[in-house]
Amino acid sequence: MTSLANLESALGYRFNDQAFLDQALTHRSHNARHNERFEFLGDSVLNFVVAALLFDRFPKVDEGDLSRLRANLVKQSSLAEIAQSLHLSNFLRLGEGELKSGGFRRPSILADALEAIFGAVFLDGGFDAAQSVVSRLYAPLLAKVDPKTLGKDPKTLLQELLQGRKLDLPQYTVVATRGAAHSQMFDVECAVPKLDLKVSASGTSRRAAEQLAATEIIALIQAMGPAKGGSRRARKNTQLSLPVAVPQENK
């Protein structure tokens, strides 16, 4: 096992009592002194610290959007990504069954252990220590947050993009369904007539196919470059900066 000191360096925190860190890394399959109570505590310290970070960073963003941003930052896949950057799987203590089935790679186990570490830092060093560890680990993610788009699904993004350009809503049409009832595939077309765009996409549900089609249309619109004409009068709050940057005219 790699030395815990490496993990502490990556966290930017040295534990006074190593037992807290040990327990945070212990899955319930390994030992009765496992990390689930720490995870309860860590989840809530994480939620609060990320709330405070977002509150400071986006003074004009309303509470509904702040909630959406936070949900995206603290969701399992975001946590698992941070856990991977810390090489957390090298430090986990799992039971034999979990070890054999590759539990150390499971996003849920990684995310839970990372939350447990936040709880352990709070128990060991108090709130300021926990806040500083969470802030440090979240700094790269936070720097990339675009409050207008993060956590929104492609259909919503496309709708807002078109509204920002004073264009009609996109038209979605199911053009075919294939396969048996339990494994159906849906073929969907998405059209934006004013821009002369039409794409098709397939998915295991109508919604999934529509989201995929919306993603493709967004990419096409972005490739076309900035909007012309009417969009100059678009209201500020419907302006959209998309994940792939588009030069913004009205700033």
Add this chain to the structure above:
Amino acid sequence: MTSLANLESALGYRFNDQAFLDQALTHRSHNARHNERFEFLGDSVLNFVVAALLFDRFPKVDEGDLSRLRANLVKQSSLAEIAQSLHLSNFLRLGEGELKSGGFRRPSILADALEAIFGAVFLDGGFDAAQSVVSRLYAPLLAKVDPKTLGKDPKTLLQELLQGRKLDLPQYTVVATRGAAHSQMFDVECAVPKLDLKVSASGTSRRAAEQLAATEIIALIQAMGPAKGGSRRARKNTQLSLPVAVPQENK
């Protein structure tokens, strides 16, 4: 309007910058500088502080039960009760419409404003100040928390009570439904044959009627006094202390 100093006394916190408190008390119907962003922040500091209080107070309670307890302590009705004890409605700033419709009495408005105050204390005085205000206001509720029962519904409580006495599950029977489709009433019977108990109750849904019947049966069982015989061998974790205290045999 009653002086804000009275509210500060009740909170046990004096604001450095009164503007934070003013904004926390301002409903969106009154002013654009309203309390909803503060509420976002306050909700998460509240969740965290209550999590930490429960974690400390109940070292043996698992994370699932801690979550149930917290959910119960931070739910709207609990917050509204605390808000009432602070006479918060005397301090709220509401728009005319809300004033006329009695918004200052609405549990949602009271609960939201209290959360906003927690957020304001954090902004004004930092985490320690917020923690101390939340801890102070929650002390009476926390003292009454019974981790085995708080937040469980009556049907669950009854089931656990009977399991603790090695008795069969209660039997629920719908004996009648009355009224038109849109305003139906359900008459339900709940029976515990081994204890020779049967009650009936009515509700606008089957579930509501069953919960009411379960509540009545629990009261009857509690009135019968402590269990005899088999229950002495009941496992510790199925022992139940109910809201109305029953002498516990196996402690």
